[in-house]
Amino acid sequence: MKLQYLVVGFAVVAASCSGSKSATTTATTEAAVAGTTQHTFETDHFADDAIVGDVTTVDCTLNNGTTTKCAEATFTGYPSSYKVGPFCPDTITTPADKAGIWFDGNGLYDLDGPFVANLATFYNDTGWKLYDSNGKVNVTDTQAAFEGAARPDVDPTYQNYCVEGRLEWLPDGKPITSTVQIPLQPFAASSPSSAHPGNFGVTLDGVVIAEAAPVDAIMAAHTIASFDDCGGHYNARAGYHLHGAMGCGQLEEDPSVDDSAMFGYALDGYPIHLPLEGDALTTAKLDSCNGHSTAGLGYHYHANTAARNAVLPCLTGAFVTTEGAGGQPPGGGQGNGQPGTEAGAAPDLSDTAAKLGVQVHELEDALAGGPNSDLDAAAKLLGVTRAQLEAALPPRPVR
Numbered sequence: 056m057k058l059q060y061l062v063v064g065f066a067v068v069a070a071s072c073s074g075s076k077s078a079t080t081t082a083t084t085e086a087a088v089a090g091t092t093q094h095t096f097e098t099d100h101f102a103d104d105a106i107v108g109d110v111t112t113v114d115c116t117l118n119n120g121t122t123t124k125c126a127e128a129t130f131t132g133y134p135s136s137y138k139v140g141p142f143c144p145d146t147i148t149t150p151a152d153k154a155g156i157w158f159d160g161n162g163l164y165d166l167d168g169p170f171v172a173n174l175a176t177f178y179n180d181t182g183w184k185l186y187d188s189n190g191k192v193n194v195t196d197t198q199a200a201f202e203g204a205a206r207p208d209v210d211p212t213y214q215n216y217c218v219e220g221r222l223e224w225l226p227d228g229k230p231i232t233s234t235v236q237i238p239l240q241p242f243a244a245s246s247p248s249s250a251h252p253g254n255f256g257v258t259l260d261g262v263v264i265a266e267a268a269p270v271d272a273i274m275a276a277h278t279i280a281s282f283d284d285c286g287g288h289y290n291a292r293a294g295y296h297l298h299g300a301m302g303c304g305q306l307e308e309d310p311s312v313d314d315s316a317m318f319g320y321a322l323d324g325y326p327i328h329l330p331l332e333g334d335a336l337t338t339a340k341l342d343s344c345n346g347h348s349t350a351g352l353g354y355h356y357h358a359n360t361a362a363r364n365a366v367l368p369c370l371t372g373a374f375v376t377t378e379g380a381g382g383q384p385p386g387g388g389q390g391n392g393q394p395g396t397e398a399g400a401a402p403d404l405s406d407t408a409a410k411l412g413v414q415v416h417e418l419e420d421a422l423a424g425g426p427n428s429d430l431d432a433a434a435k436l437l438g439v440t441r442a443q444l445e446a447a448l449p450p451r452p453v454r
Contacts (some may be wrong), residue, residue, distance in 0.1 A: 093353030094326050096126050096237050100317070102305040104135035105261030107232055115236050117373035119244050125236040125375060131261040132294045133222075133230035134285070137303045139295060142219035142281035142288065147172035147190040155219075155283045156361070158299055159270045163362040166281050168192070171217065174279075182277050185215050192217055198224040202291050207269075207413055207421070208438030209276035218273075218280045220289025231294030233263050236375040241324035241354070247344050247369040254296075255367050256321040260304035262287065263296040264319055264327070267365040286361045299361025300329055314349060315357065323372025326355040344369040410447040413437050 098110050107129040115125035133139070144154040149168035157166045164170055171192055174183035186192045193216045195201040203210035204218045225231060235257055255264045273280045282288045286299030306316040306329070315329040325346065331339050339357065341347050345367055346356045358366045408418045421433040434441045 092351065093241065094355065095241065096239050096320060096324055098126070098128070101259050102135050102261060105131060105259065105305070107131055112239065113236065115238070115375050117238065117242060118248070118376045119242070119373040121242050121373055123242065124239045126239055127234065127236050129232050129234040130257050130263070131230055132232050132263065132296075134258075134260045134262055134287075134295075134304055136260050136305050137285060139222070139285075139287065140219075140283050142166075142283055143194045143217035143279075144168040144171055144192050145194070146192055147186050149192070155281045155288075156286070156299075156301075157279055157281060158286075158361045158364050159274070160267075160364040161362065163299075163360065166217075166279065171279070178274070180277075183215070185217050185277075185279065195219055201289075204278055205280070205289075205291055206436045207272060208436065209278055213278070215277045216279075218278050220291065220295075222289075222295075224291070225289070225294050231292070233257070235322065237320055237322060238324040238373070238375075242373045243354070243371060244323075244373045247342075247371055248374075254322065255370070256319050256327055258297065258304045258319040259306070259317070262304065263293070264321075264366050265293070265296040265298055268298045270364055282361075298364060298366070300327075300358035300366055301361055302329060314352065314355075317355070318358075321356060321367065321370060321372070322374040323370050324374075325372055326352065327367070328355055328357050330360045331357050332360070342371070344371045346371050407447045407449065411437060411439055411443065413439075 098106065110126050110128040112124050113127045114122065116122050140155065141153060142155045144167055147168040151165040151167040154166045154168070157164045157170070168190075170177070171185050172190075174185065175181050195204050195213065195216055195218050198221075200213055200216070201218065201220050201224055204213035204216050205220065222228060222230065233254075237256075253266060255266065257263055268280060270280075280288060282299065284301060285297065285303035286301040287295055287297040289295050300318065302316075302318075304318055306318050315331055315335075317326045317328050319327045321327050330336075331341075336357075339347050341357060344356065345359065346354055348354045354371070356367055356371075359368070411418065418437065421436040430441050430444055434444045437444065
């Protein structure tokens with residue numbers, strides 16, 4: 056078995072497009088910060104196929120008002136170093152090596168057949184039964200089923216389903232790219248921000264690191280939104296992305312420091328490393344955002360273990376707040392912008408999401424069309440009325 060049904064204490068993210076990286080568009084590889092050497096953004100750390108086209112340097116404004124220079128890069132949104140899937144088990148006897156994983160904020164589990172068969176007991180809820188009388192698991196095996204089960208208000212037809220997506224069900228059957236702006240030089244904010252911009256960052260393999268999956272809403276509909284063994288899964292509008300750090304992808308090893316491997320950058324420019332465990336975790340003395348400083352690396356984060364369903368609890372540094380739709384970082388590939396904004400200058404939708412009682416990424420997914428979104432369809436996806444959605448959205452600017 057890959058995993059036992061284990062609760063752990065302490066968690067990488069959208070066609071396989073090839074592109075080139077510019078070695079001349081990044082800032083210096085290290086900068087002096089607070090008396091130590093600070094690792095800063097470098098394109099050379101990324102996998103060869105992680106970035107589409109060149110990385111450019113642009114002027115940007117961070118959420119604390121700082122004006123600075125950012126690296127702007129378009130990431131492929133699909134891993135180049137590992138195979139996506141599998142996700143759901145076929146039957147209640149499917150072994151762990153033929154299926155993915157599940158994490159719910161309390162534990163990390165093999166999503167094998169026996170786990171699915173035991174859901175009613177495991178969650179103490181007789182409403183769970185994801186399989187038929189022959190032991191065949193209900194799996195979203197069509198695009199319509201996937202879209203119906205993956206939306207915030209799960210189609211009743213697809214309750215008690217194991218939800219999985221496929222590359223061919225994304226628009227044009229291609230991965231969804233994301234264009235991200237990351238400060239070339241990290242700037243520590245005056246206080247940590249839990250109101251991060253929807254996504255936490257990108258992996259060195261070109262995949263978006265998403266915020267926590269809405270497991271409460273998923274489980275309320277008696278569905279399981281399956282993850283593959285790398286902690287990722289598909290969203291109909293955001294494509295493939297990660298909710299848990301499982302050690303997959305292009306990992307940057309640094310033998311000169313006693314630390315875990317780096318696997319991505321946060322949107323504030325600080326590196327993200329794999330989780331620490333045992334004595335290493337105890338001695339690291341991580342702060343509230345899972346970060347600490349070391350002489351060789353400067354400040355950097357360590358991911359939670361995947362069981363927590365949150366790669367990071369917050370961001371220490373300042374970040375660019377303009378985020379594209381569909382859960383994508385700034386200027387994100389398809390569906391750039393949000394209603395009431397200029398393209399590429401989307402507002403923070405935290406307040407809107409709170410008013411509607413949904414998560415930010417659910418709102419972004421529903422509004423993936425930006426200013427041209429079908430608000431009736433978006434409202435249906437969110438389980439609200441169009442009037443409620445319009446009332447909660449930021450006003451359109453006067454032009």
